[in-house]
Amino acid sequence: MGGGVVNQEAGPTALRSSPVPVRGRIGQLRDRASGRHSPLRRLDWTLQLCVIGLSVVGALLVWSATRQRLGEAGGDPQTFLKRHLLNLAIGLVLGAVATVVDYRVLRAYAPFVYLGSLVGLVAVLLFGSTINGAHSWIVLPAGFQLQPSEFAKVALVVGAAMLLGEQHEDRHTGIRHSAPGHGDVLLVLGLTVVPIALIMLQPDFGTVMVLVFTTLGMLAVSGAPRRWVLGLILCGVLFGGAILQFHLLQPYQEARLTSFVSENKASSGTGYNVAQAMIAIANGGIHGRGLLHGQQTQGQFVPEQQTDFVFSVAGEELGYLGAGGIIVLLGVVLWRALSIGFASQDSFGALIATGVVCWFTFQSFVNVGMCLGIMPVTGLPLPFLSYGGSSMFANMIAVGLLQNVRLRSRSDPYAL
């Protein structure tokens, strides 16, 4: 591939300029030609292939969920399939950019990334469109939509990793240690509260929860004082209770949350969605009904099936083997991400990985759990599988960041 071409070009130059023993040169040459140390070769391909695999499966599921409706409406039944693949391609490019940029450079530009995301969140409040009760979208020409809150996740991960990952110097003692102090924690909280507040105004409760849990996870892993972590969890619980108690949520949001616990799931509204999704998944059995052959799916019984409930398509048409396979693939992605964090040489890289893992884990668990009836309906997409450009882009950028961390995690003669 590309890496091979680069190495071959570099080969003759090295031969000409380095008067080292032939044998040693040849060995070095072989090493470089085989790309053992090339950046492309050292990408985490397991991670990358799993992510691409999930996205392609997602494209098929989105296709299955939408082609009937599109066909009936007289449109191109493959519209969503094509768009999902296009989103994947764009996402891969964005991911490549995120991989290539040295994250130490990235760290320097983190404040701008963060501020940029805030601008997006303010813009959506001013110019955005309301879809499904949330004022979360900026509608672009040619049928594209932008969801700035997705990018806020990336910004928050990068920003928080920057603050928590730097060497902390105790102001009084002057001792440097890697664990963040109280000031750092407060700074991170401040960093988190602003986008949360802006997203609350949309309101997009699901994304807020992603941000909360991501921050919390990063704080915990960074070694922040324990009382902060526990205190924040307590605050979250109290806050959640207060929200439900005093009806601070929009009625539709509250309905989503409470329908999860209420008895009558099958009636209508949100409970209906979940009931239909569960029926679809159960209908798949072990082997599934076959792609494009799920009666529930093709009968369009599950609303929002290409986005929030895309997992139900997998459940019905691919069965336990397919849907379980998706969970396994997600597990591999998260496992590799944590391995990258584990192998990272500095806290910044490890925290980036931690943030991404918390974000993906929370979204995956809540989304799949919702389809399986064990989590409330929160309107979160399933990473890589749910249809949605912004979500796909943000996810791919996050994966790119993981690769970036991996590339710089070992002593690397070819490091930029």
Next chain:
Amino acid sequence: MNDRMRIRVLLLRVLVLSLLATLGARLWVLQVLDGDHYRQVAETNRVREVVTPATRGMILDDRGQPLVRNRTSLVISVNRSATDRQADHGKAVLARLAGVINTPADELTRRIRFCTAQVKPPCWNGSPYQPVPVAKDVSPQQALAVIEHPDRFPGVSADLQAVREYPHGSLAAHELGYLAPVTQDQLDKQGDEKGYHLNSLIGVAGLESTYDDELRGTDGVERLEVDRFGRVAGTASTTAPVSGDHLVLNLDLGVQQATEQALQDTINQLGGGNRTASAVVLDVRTGGVVAMASLPSYNPSVFVGGVSEQDYRALSDPANGIPLLSRAYQGSGAAGSTFKAISTAVAMQNLGAKGDQRYDCAPTLQIGDQVFHNFDGESAGPITLHQALVISCDVIFDQFAYDSWLADGGLRNGRGPYSPPKEYFVRMAQAMGFGKATGLDLPGEAKGSVVDRAGAKAIWAELKDSYCRRAKNGYPEESDPVKAERFRKYAAEACVDGYLYNAGAATQFAIGQGQYLSVSPLQLATAYAAIANGGTLWKPTLAKAAVAPDGRVVQTFPPRKAGTLPVSPEILAYIRGSLAGVTTEGGGTATGVFADWPSTIVPIAAKTGTAEVEGKGDTSWFASFAPANDPRFAVVVTIPDSGTGAEYAAPVAKRIYQAIYGVGQAAAMPGGQPPAALPKINRDGTIAATSLRVPPVGTIVAAPVSAPGRGPVVGAPAGSPLAVLPALSTTADVARTGPGLATGATGPAAWHPPPGSAGPPAAVGVLSSAPSRAPPAGTARP
């Protein structure tokens, strides 16, 4: 990065994996463990059933002539799943349709709305995917107007549907029964087991009810896959409807027609009104019901497409004689002297009476301080039991009953050395099948009642309080002060010792009177059939076989035995001989009626009966069987509020026999035998009904058993019981009976009249359709 952070990352990894494992486990539960439940839900979610009703089987008489069949009706239906999707929800289409079928659009809208707890008919209680029939029996022009303009009537269809048809109108209505839409309750409880669907019609009365499983067939079901919006996406499965089996009866159209006609003529002769009359014809060898009729009747077609409330009220109105009620098997009353045949069996089997012994048929019988009179106070002197039956002497049977009552301890009520009381008359009545259902294959059979000493006491215990209240307060609502005082006196006595089974009650029982015995005409017919056939009590049965539409015999309904009479064959033979004398011998109560009957060829054994009913005319009874020497048919006729048995019931029975044996007309039962073979139903479903309507040739033939359906045969093989009868007049609707010959049991009764407020006692006859009975005149108690 330090090591502590690495540990925290590892912890995070554990957390992540456990969350994913949770999802995997939950997925397993949902897809594999609970999968069946959800798949079922998915099914109902997704599949809609459209039912094609099966064609219901016909009900045929013993020769294959249809009594109930199906006709096709042009039905216009509205498919709501189509009209609801129109922009105006079908409003314009319904308005146009209203013009075509001359029904207001409002009414159409009501007919196609869905029934709920709040929305009552007119409404549709079927599946939303099932077209809703809005007009039945429309003209071909109206149907064409719809069919030819699908653009103007989207969602409206016109097609042929099968509906029940009754070619003989009200004939045998009580036996055939009718259909009604399945109720939600039945659907919930038996829907799956019986294959009911929403809007299924099921038999709810008569044979339609009893043999519903055979007749109904299996509905065809088309299971449509629909999407979330109810749009049909495809067909999941289709099963074709399977037509129901035809039901072949023992009932014979010809005999039934003659029976109903004779009853109707008699009712007309009596002056109509709310009078009732009923008759039963049984095959004594099988218990097969050859004819059973009760008038007034009704045309079951009023139930087709749902009976209107007004019609239903008229059919249950006592002022019309409650046409819905069959007096033949759903009513009961005192049997009158027809019970003497049973009393004779008691006398000979249990009380040691001999056939050649003579007993004094005195004009009166003194029992204690009470005098029992023979009918019209006549005296016949010392006669045998044979003669006592022939002339219907009360006093001889009174005496047997009195002796038996004394042997049981009289008023001591079977206590002490008399315990347990033998109560031969009661026991014999029970052995004859009285007081319990005969086992007829129709729902709602009357049990009648047979009350023994213990039963009498139980009844008294129930009524005692109200007797005592009446004793105290009298009968202020009674306008005649003399009557009121007599009632009060009676109540006062009953209050004190009404539990006593007194001699009057016992003697009345033996002659089929009083309140302790009440029988339905069907019960009496089964008892006489048992006497006729040598002692086998059959369960009367209407159905003979179920035959598939292609002619295959699916099931036969063989005779069902209910019991054996505890009477020796000799005694039964003696009784049969005696009963034969009733229509032939001098002084026989029915000799006059049957004076012109060819008794030498088809001797008829019979007993007349005249049961008293307070406040009404007597109930006329005639119980019989023929031929007396080789019985085949038992005929019982009951005509309440008329007169003596010989006067009214006997002539009706005679006309029935004339129809059966073809006296002066074609024989309904050629050779005097029911058809031995089932009617042949061809493979294509047509029925090769044996034509019986051969013109009268002036002769009738009693053909051998093995010649059913052959029509008249002239000439007899040697040694056969074949005989040629002279043509006979059939105009003897009212037979002249010799003066004083018609006898019933009309002796003074020892009534236990119910106090007005206590409601009727156990044995109130429904035959008379009398709303209630007041204490009778001439009450005397020993």
